[in-house]
Amino acid sequence: AxxxxxxxxxxxxxxxxxxxxxxxxxxxxDGGLYAELVQNRSFEYTTDDNKSYTPLTAWTVTGGAQVVDDDGRLNARNRNYLSLDAGSAVTNSGYNTGIRVEDGKKYDFSVWARAAGRTALTVSLQDSGGALATARQVAVKKNGWARYRATFTATRTSSAGRLTVATADAAALDMVSLFPRDTYxxxxxxxxxxxxxxxxxxxxxxxxxxxxxxxxxxxxxxxxxxxxxxxxxxxxxxxxxxxxxxxxxxxxxxxxxxxxxxxxxxxxxxxxxxxxxxxxxxxxxxxxxxxxxxxxxxxxxxxxxxxxxxxxxxxxxxxxxxxxxxxxxxxxxxxxxxxxxxxxxxxxxxxxxxxxxxxxxxxxxxxxxxxxxxxxxxxxxxxxxxxxxxxxxxxxxxxxxxxxxxxxxxxxxxxxxxxxxxxxxxxxxxxxxxxxxxxxxxxxxxxxxxxxxxxxxxxxxxxxxxxxxxxxxxxxxxxxxxxxxxxxxxxxxxxxxxxxxxxxxxxxxxxxxxxTGTPSLLAPITGAVGLSTWNTSAAYDDVKVTDADGNTLLTDDFSGDAGQWTHTGGGSWAVQDGQYVETSDTAENTMVQAGDPSWHDYDLHVKAVKKSGK
Ligand code: AHR
Structure with missing residues (x-):
């Protein structure tokens, strides 16, 4: 008691x-809580920081470009900049798999740039499947550093996007940035x-x-x-x-x-x-x-x-x-x-x-x-x-x-x-x-x-x-x-x-x-592990589980009307060394397993599905 x-x-x-x-x-x-999508945006990475780094880490150049550290720098704490030759382009691969954009959402591009004469920058977002937004033109108007901006609206969703900045005439670039409009x-x-x-x-x-x-x-x-x-x-x-x-x-x-x-x-x-x-x-x-x-x-x-x-x-x-x-x-x-x-x-x-x-x-x-x-x-x-x-x-x-x-x-x-x-x-x-x-x-x-x-x-x-x-x-x-x-x-x-x-x-x-008293020992957790949902209303028929992209992983019937449970993944599970281990292989179990290294590949969304007409 x-x-x-x-x-x-x-x-x-x-x-x-x-x-x-x-x-x-x-x-x-960077690449996590901070929403910036461009990696090494100021060309400051060096081999001294990490053996795998260079000032062009995460960038690829088409045509000619040099990373420069001279008196023409943006400021004393941002020493390198990219000098891009006429007709050249530079592409950033973002973090991990690439730049994440979502269909219909806005993304704010900005760059510090200068050009001896005027030049036009063409800024585009693409992945291996093609364009992810309509390309934007940015006019660089002076020979001193200034910040230029453009906004994209993504026309597809991708986690492997690339950002390309191309220039008609020679230009210097620094602080190339792309932010989702929807930050916290x-x-x-x-x-x-x-x-x-x-x-x-x-x-x-x-x-x-x-x-x-x-x-x-x-x-x-x-x-x-x-x-x-x-x-x-x-x-x-x-x-x-x-x-x-x-x-x-x-x-x-x-x-x-x-x-x-x-x-x-x-x-x-x-x-x-x-x-x-x-x-x-x-x-x-x-x-x-x-x-x-x-x-x-x-x-x-x-x-x-x-x-x-x-x-x-x-x-x-x-x-x-x-x-x-x-x-x-x-x-x-x-x-x-x-x-x-x-x-x-x-x-x-x-x-x-x-x-x-x-x-x-x-x-x-x-x-x-x-x-x-x-x-x-x-x-x-x-x-x-x-x-x-x-x-x-x-x-x-x-x-x-x-x-x-x-x-x-x-x-x-x-x-x-x-x-x-x-x-x-x-x-x-x-x-x-x-x-x-x-x-x-x-x-x-x-x-x-x-x-x-x-x-x-x-x-x-x-x-x-x-x-x-x-x-x-x-x-x-x-x-x-x-x-x-x-x-x-x-x-x-x-x-x-x-x-x-x-x-x-x-x-x-x-x-x-x-x-007071001696609490009874908890039995080890073994047996079925799955997803259980409780039907609160006669208006609902099924429960549907989807991944983050809306693909249906399974649909399960409520066994009756309101006040009924539906259970998924009721196969065989056991706890070994503190991990859930799947002991029988059904699609349902695979989907809901926890403790397995692949469990987090699933971003599950559970929806109650209305009966037709209700
Ligand atoms: O939390 C990870 C590390 O653990 C922290 O940086 C340090 O304070 C501790 O040793």
Whole structure:
């Protein structure tokens, strides 16, 4: 029996308790959440970034063209441009399979261009089957850089589109861009709608960004410091704001390039659009994630501390301030209401980290006493480094400590009581990254069970986010992930459904309860797995399952009128090692299988089919 005394009030649960953690890992940003369809739009890829890259990665030239870096460049942070010979053309292949366009939808093309005389650009969209839209003419009118635009309306749907820019006379091109008109909430320089909607549907309390290892690895120097045009830089917010054509490309810890088109302004705007608290992470001048080095450069540390103060001014400062003014220029005069900031990520050198963290915190709280400055406890959930970090956090009376753990489902089930014994007078806890090692139902269930322990301890655990959030199925470097996608579809995992359930049902208070008796063991899940639908009305006859393109995968009869079930896929299934395994092969089973590597090829749409005449 479970006994609940409604008169006893437990801990208050903050509305912000469950959130999301976005990191550009698994190509989650460019070719993912950031809606830009052109890859390497500014010809900035280099072999130093990644051995497979050149300045013409994702481009093919017909005729003559050279990538040029000279005084005629667009600006100091966008150094390369393409010099295209008269009568030549250049074609971009987009990300993964190509450029995704949908029949009837609008796509906005833009390019920075200049030509010695006037020239006409012909811009077209096509795939191997021919044109995907009517080609557009763009007149380049001057010998100085200017931005030119055109709009396409797609006449077919394709995930393998190509964008071609051809020129009659010689022309220089940079920042060749194609955006779907339908970005999330129609924001300019916006986000891919289905991916943003999946996050929005969670109703997250906060968005932690931009990393992760992305933040505290690589050079801590600025793009142009030491005249080296630093690549492989840690994520530094000033690189990512202002007009997109002035944001220098970077190669990141996860081995590929970031355009920074999705930058700090876009993160703040997205958090605001979905009603979530923004929670940025800045580097603490300790290089983590296996590299474990402290950066000993006092001037650089001071610069990063000042950058962090400037970040707060960018988020909250008046429009008359330098950085608040930039925010206003970018389109958001009102503040973003930043209240929490994290310094450092998973730091493995507690003493070196604390020597730097305390300087950040002192400077931040001197200027912005209301800011909560979040520290961390390193990469492990226990051990000497963890204990040392926690002791330092307690001694320094830190507001909140970020803990990360990636463990087995068993660990999550066995550690439900982890926070029952945490010191109530010490720092609060932010579980900034956690996952139980898989995307199966069993993992989701173990995480759900664990989250009841987080919630029971809502007086100590203030924030929690599953990690990582996104994976592009063609570039998976970390799995499991909460939401998966390719060029034309996205799908949430079992873990996503668990997060959605908790985030959409955040209670006000914990109601203390006690349980007696021995719960019976759950039987292992075996047998039929299928799709069941309940007929609510006599007007409906069948249930139809289609894929994303509307092709019927099956139609099943309701066995009677209203108040009847229909079942599909009722073949033989078993759970082995936490995966659903198909043990008999019928078309129906193949369609609805979960846990199999091919399951996500199906984007299923279930429709009730009306009886004729009703
Ligand atoms: O979430 C993936 C990685 O796991 C993060 O970048 C890092 O913080 C952790 O090690």
């Amino acid at each position: 479970i006994t609940v005394d409604p008169a006893t009030q437990g801990a208050r649960i903050d509305r912000t308790m469950y959130g999301v953690f976005f990191e550009d890992i698994n190509r989650a940003a 909430q129609h924001e300019p320089n916006g986000l891919r709608e289905d991916l943003a909607e999946k996050i929005a549907a969670l109703h997250p309390g906060f968005v932690r960004f931009p990393g992760g290892c992305l933040v505290n690895t690589g050079s801590m120097q600025d793009y142009s410091e030491d005249s080296g045009y630093q690549r492989k830089r840690s994520y530094q917010w000033k690189d990512t704001v202002g007009p997109v054509e002035t944001r220098a490309t970077n190669s990141n810890f996860w081995g590929y390039n970031q355009s920074y088109g999705l930058g700090y302004y876009e993160y703040f705007r997205f958090a605001e659009d979905i009603g979530a608290m923004p929670l940025p992470v800045v580097p603490a001048l300790v290089t983590g994630c296996g590299q474990n080095k402290a950066v000993d450069d006092d001037a650089l540390l001071k610069r990063h501390i000042q950058d962090t103060l400037d970040l707060i001014e960018f988020a909250n400062g008046p429009v008359t301030s330098k950085w608040g003014g930039l925010r206003a220029e970018m389109g958001h005069p009102k503040p973003f209401h930043l209240t929490h900031i994290e310094v450092g990520n998973e730091e493995n050198l507690p003493a070196a980290f604390f020597a730097r963290f305390t300087q950040f915190r002192a400077a931040i709280q001197a200027k912005y006493p209301y800011m909560q400055v979040i520290s961390n406890s390193g990469p492990d959930d226990s051990g000497t480094t963890f204990d040392t970090a926690w002791q330092l956090n307690k001694d320094a009376k830190v507001d909140m400590v970020d803990e990360h753990y990636y463990n087995s489902p068993q660990w999550f089930l066995q550690n439900n009581d982890r926070y029952d014994s945490y010191d109530r007078s010490g720092p609060k806890v932010f579980v900034g990254e956690y996952a139980s090692g898989g995307n199966t139902f069993k993992n989701g269930l173990a995480e759900a069970a664990y989250m009841t322990g987080l919630e029971r301890n809502a007086d100590v655990v203030k924030l929690a986010s599953y990690a990582p959030l996104f994976a592009n199925e063609d570039y998976v470097q970390w799995s499991p992930d909460m939401v998966w996608f390719n060029n034309h579809a996205s799908w949430g995992s079992a873990n996503y459904e668990v997060q959605k359930l908790f985030m959409n049902n955040v209670g006000d208070r914990v109601v203390p309860s006690t349980a």
